[in-house]
Amino acid sequence: MSFRLTEVSGMVSYTLFRVGDQLFAYRTEDIIETVRVERIFPVPKAPPYLRGVVNLRNRVVPVIDASLLLWNRSEDSDTAVIVEVSGEPVCLLVSKVVGITEVAEENVKSREEVELGDVREEFVEGVFEKNGDVVFLLSLTEVLKKRGKEGRKRSSRIRKEDQREESSESREGFVVFSLGNEWFALPVKEVREIVDFPERFSAVPQAPDYVEGIFLLRNEEVVLVSLRKLLSVPSDKQERRAIVTRVGRATVGMAVDEVKEIRWIDTGGVASLGEKNVLVLDGGNRLALILKLRDLFREEEIGDLVEESFEEEKEEDVNMKSFVSFRVGSVDMAVPIEKVREVIEIEEVTPLPGAPPYVKGMFNLRNSVIAVISLPERLGIERAEDSNRVVVLEGVPAGFTVSKLRGILRVKEENIQPVEEVTELEEKLLEGVIRAEEGNIVFVLDTDRVVREEDVKLLEERVGDGEG
Numbered sequence: 305m306s307f308r309l310t311e312v313s314g315m316v317s318y319t320l321f322r323v324g325d326q327l328f329a330y331r332t333e334d335i336i337e338t339v340r341v342e343r344i345f346p347v348p349k350a351p352p353y354l355r356g357v358v359n360l361r362n363r364v365v366p367v368i369d370a371s372l373l374l375w376n377r378s379e380d381s382d383t384a385v386i387v388e389v390s391g392e393p394v395c396l397l398v399s400k401v402v403g404i405t406e407v408a409e410e411n412v413k414s415r416e417e418v419e420l421g422d423v424r425e426e427f428v429e430g431v432f433e434k435n436g437d438v439v440f441l442l443s444l445t446e447v448l449k450k451r452g453k454e455g456r457k458r459s460s461r462i463r464k465e466d467q468r469e470e471s472s473e474s475r476e477g478f479v480v481f482s483l484g485n486e487w488f489a490l491p492v493k494e495v496r497e498i499v500d501f502p503e504r505f506s507a508v509p510q511a512p513d514y515v516e517g518i519f520l521l522r523n524e525e526v527v528l529v530s531l532r533k534l535l536s537v538p539s540d541k542q543e544r545r546a547i548v549t550r551v552g553r554a555t556v557g558m559a560v561d562e563v564k565e566i567r568w569i570d571t572g573g574v575a576s577l578g579e580k581n582v583l584v585l586d587g588g589n590r591l592a593l594i595l596k597l598r599d600l601f602r603e604e605e606i607g608d609l610v611e612e613s614f615e616e617e618k619e620e621d622v623n624m625k626s627f628v629s630f631r632v633g634s635v636d637m638a639v640p641i642e643k644v645r646e647v648i649e650i651e652e653v654t655p656l657p658g659a660p661p662y663v664k665g666m667f668n669l670r671n672s673v674i675a676v677i678s679l680p681e682r683l684g685i686e687r688a689e690d691s692n693r694v695v696v697l698e699g700v701p702a703g704f705t706v707s708k709l710r711g712i713l714r715v716k717e718e719n720i721q722p723v724e725e726v727t728e729l730e731e732k733l734l735e736g737v738i739r740a741e742e743g744n745i746v747f748v749l750d751t752d753r754v755v756r757e758e759d760v761k762l763l764e765e766r767v768g769d770g771e772g
Contacts, residue, residue: 309547310758320402320439321385323403326423327402327439329432329616336386336393338401341367345745348683349731352376353447357726359394359743360386362474362719366448366727367395373447374423389444405430412441437687439600448728452648456692474572477646479547479712480565480592481580483532484539484551487564487592489583494597494640496548496555498563498711499741502528512605516559521548522741526557527606532601544572545711552603565693566729567646624668624718627738629746630695633685637706638738643751645696647709650676663759666670666706666766672701675755675763679704702755703765713738713746722750 318329340474343358345413353373357364365385365386367649371379385396411429420428423440430441477492504527514533524577526548534540538560546557567583574594575584584591627638653676662681666673674696680689682704689707696703717738723729726737736748 315406316406316409316412316446317406318439318441319385319404320434320527321641322396322400322402323398324379324580325535326374326400327409327434327437328370329405329439330385330387330440330442332404334388336388339384339395341382341384341388341395341397343488343743346685346735347727348685348747349729349733350727351730355397357737357745358397360393360747362739363393364721364726364739364745365393365395367397368444368447369397370442371397371399374427387444389448390449394444407434423669458655461648467554474571475568477566477568477590478594478744479563480583480585481545481547481560481563483535483537483561484541486537487558487585487590488535489548489592489594490532490597491568491594492568492712494548494549495712498629499546499548499557499716499744501543501546501559502557504723506590515606519557521555521557522724524555524726525725526555528557528559529606531558531560548603549597551597551606554603554606556601556606563709564643565647565649565709565743566712567648624714625633625720626713627713627746627748628695629710629713630693630706631710632679632683633689634708635685636710637679637682637693637745637749638739638746639697639749639751641712643698645698647695650694651692658766659759659762663762666763670694673763673767674758675702676686677702677704677755677759679706679754697751697755700751700755700760702760713740723747 318333319332319335320327320329322328325666335575341358344358345356346356350356355367355369357366369378371377372547374746379399381399383400385398385401387396389393395400412432414430417426417427418431418438420440426446427443428440429443432439432441437549460763478489479492479498480487480489482488502519505519507514507517514530516528519528520526530543531537541561543559545560545562545563547560548555548557550556568586569583573584574581581594584592585592595622626641627639628634628641628644631637631704641642648669650667653667655665656663656675662678664678666675676694691705691707693709694703694705715738723734723737733750733753734747735750736744738748740746
């Protein structure tokens with residue numbers, strides 16, 4: 305017959321750490337590890353004590369600032385104790401890890417028996433003395449108790465595919481990008497995803513001159529192609545992005561200067577110029593040449609540069625989900641692509657009287673009035689600048705400004721977590737957390753909550769009054 309240590313000797317092992325000048329303890333059996341935290345991703349609309357999340361070995365883990373939690377005062381530290389709470393890891397920022405000690409159970413007093421001072425009592429489950437110091441036993445159950453229930457309740461929501469309205473079936477989506485001073489477009493259906501220009505790639509001997517090399521994307525070889533060379537477009541700008549697509553049996557990343565817009569265009573928005581098709585944008589003030597992959601590349605030139613992986617690609621597509629990704633300040637965010645009508649640049653908005661401060665106004669989009677929401681203000685992200693780039697939503701007369709458009713992101717479903725599995729939010733404007741490439745974390749917006757029914761109703765009333 306086996307017994308736990310506490311049952312045999314009445315002794316319990318605790319890990320000691322300081323938060324400020326105060327000693328705290330946590331059961332050693334519930335300590336996963338101690339780490340130095342280098343990169344924390346802030347979570348919009350999170351409680352003040354939640355500093356953000358970290359990507360810990362392919363798992364998104366909440367980071368709690370113990371000083372903010374216990375006293376509502378912040379203390380800079382990169383020392384963290386990873387603890388287990390209700391079977392889930394939590395990263396706790398502390399001032400210093402002191403060591404491990406054993407304490408007899410009868411020497412642990414309840415919190416009601418001692419004076420706790422200004423420490424929030426709901427996070428203290430007991431007290432003992434160690435070498436003349438008072439040690440508080442920390443409990444995180446209270447702060448995280450809602451997370452598991454709500455996470456399970458909504459865990460399947462982010463994985464459900466919404467269907468576009470029937471009215472959109474006659475429209476086609478395009479990714480609009482720039483090379484030098486010229487604009488081009490590719491059909492969204494031909495774009496796998498859009499990634500940052502790779503920092504490292506390997507040159508390929510005897511490849512065509514427009515092939516820059518080979519880089520790895522999720523362990524898949526991708527042929528990096530210079531569209532500037534291929535199309536003979538002069539440009540002194542830095543290539544910042546790579547549009548990933550499939551050409552025959554090869555995966556190709558086409559280097560571009562900047563991704564400008566993502567638009568769904570009615571058939572009337574495509575014009576013919578001889579044998580070429582162009583997008584007519586901004587009322588005819590700007591044209592974007594539509595590229596055809598079959599005319600750009602000869603499959604036999606690039607098909608032999610990488611190992612064939614077409615069957616693996618087809619299997620992978622089944623478990624992939626596509627997002628429109630963008631940046632709000634320093635925070636990377638995304639919206640499921642089926643919820644996006646288009647991403648455009650606007651010149652000005654008309655104020656909407658009586659609207660909340662985060663509603664900047666409205667503008668006319670092809671005879672539809674669209675409310676413009678400042679996403680930095682809606683999410684409470686400080687020091688985040690608005691831009692004139694607006695993500696217009698599908699099925700609702702609203703859109704929101706973002707700091708920078710990133711492009712299209714494709715993610716395996718297994719790399720998406722419902723936000724409730726990570727943390728509780730003060731206002732639930734997020735629905736998911738994506739573990740992206742290079743350890744990055746991307747937050748998925750809950751567009752149904754970002755755009756409030758009251759704001760849409762106000763817009764409809766103002767438009768109705770104007771028409772009357």
